[in-house]
Amino acid sequence: MYRILLVEDDASLGYILKEYLEMHHFHIELVKDGEAAIHAFNRLPIDVCILDIMLPKKDGFAVAAEIKKLNERMPVIFLTAKSLKIDKLKGFNLGADDYMVKPVDEEELIARINAVMRRVAPGPGGNENHFLIGKYIFDYANQELVLGDKKQFITVREAAVLRLLCEHRGKILDRKQALKRLWGESDYFTRRSMDVFISHLRKYLSEDPSIEIRNVHGKGYVLSY
Numbered sequence: 001m002y003r004i005l006l007v008e009d010d011a012s013l014g015y016i017l018k019e020y021l022e023m024h025h026f027h028i029e030l031v032k033d034g035e036a037a038i039h040a041f042n043r044l045p046i047d048v049c050i051l052d053i054m055l056p057k058k059d060g061f062a063v064a065a066e067i068k069k070l071n072e073r074m075p076v077i078f079l080t081a082k083s084l085k086i087d088k089l090k091g092f093n094l095g096a097d098d099y100m101v102k103p104v105d106e107e108e109l110i111a112r113i114n115a116v117m118r119r120v121a122p123g124p125g126g127n128e129n130h131f132l133i134g135k136y137i138f139d140y141a142n143q144e145l146v147l148g149d150k151k152q153f154i155t156v157r158e159a160a161v162l163r164l165l166c167e168h169r170g171k172i173l174d175r176k177q178a179l180k181r182l183w184g185e186s187d188y189f190t191r192r193s194m195d196v197f198i199s200h201l202r203k204y205l206s207e208d209p210s211i212e213i214r215n216v217h218g219k220g221y222v223l224s225y
Helices: 011-023 034-043 059-072 084-094 106-120 156-167 175-183 188-204
Strands: 003-007 027-033 048-051 076-080 096-102 131-135 137-139 144-149 150-153 212-214 219-225
Touching: 003 011, 011 027, 011 106, 027 034, 027 219, 034 048, 048 059, 059 076, 059 156, 076 188, 084 096, 084 106, 084 137, 106 150, 131 156, 137 156, 144 188, 156 188, 156 219, 175 188, 175 219, 188 212
Parallel strands: 003 027, 003 048, 048 076, 076 096
Antiparallel strands: 131 137, 137 144, 144 150, 212 219
């Protein structure tokens, strides 16, 4: 599920939103000012940012502008008490994907998050480098699986297989197509290699029992969590 950077200086509202979103299986990084928001964005793999506008140290507009310089594709949702048209236009001109006025309806917020992510999420072959797999963070570019303070380095081919599984989460990853994409062929040797990589990945992910890589006989594999 998505990791959300939630930037809200109202401690009560921040806590309520964090608890509600985590109940719906989002991973939330809650910070209370603009400088902490930039620090968290640089430190963690983030899928979407929810920014209040009136923030200490740096306002939400400044935070959004800096985030967009770092990653122009990063989805941003403004969450604010300001309802003036000029503020909305400023937010959208900075590249915001959505704008919600307080008080916030939590169900509507979830619907908007999902709608934004459907618009921006890459399909198979996209350029996504970070994935949340259950309790793990998978950093494809650095070939790492992170669980808390533990890191597991994986090989280039293992990372490539896991990325394909993530891109097809909940769906069958066709074995022959995967082999041709990764190796350019699907002979006996590469099929056996694929089985070895799947076995390794199961072992690496074994500390979260909700994660399963299932064989579908004659077809391929399904990653679920």
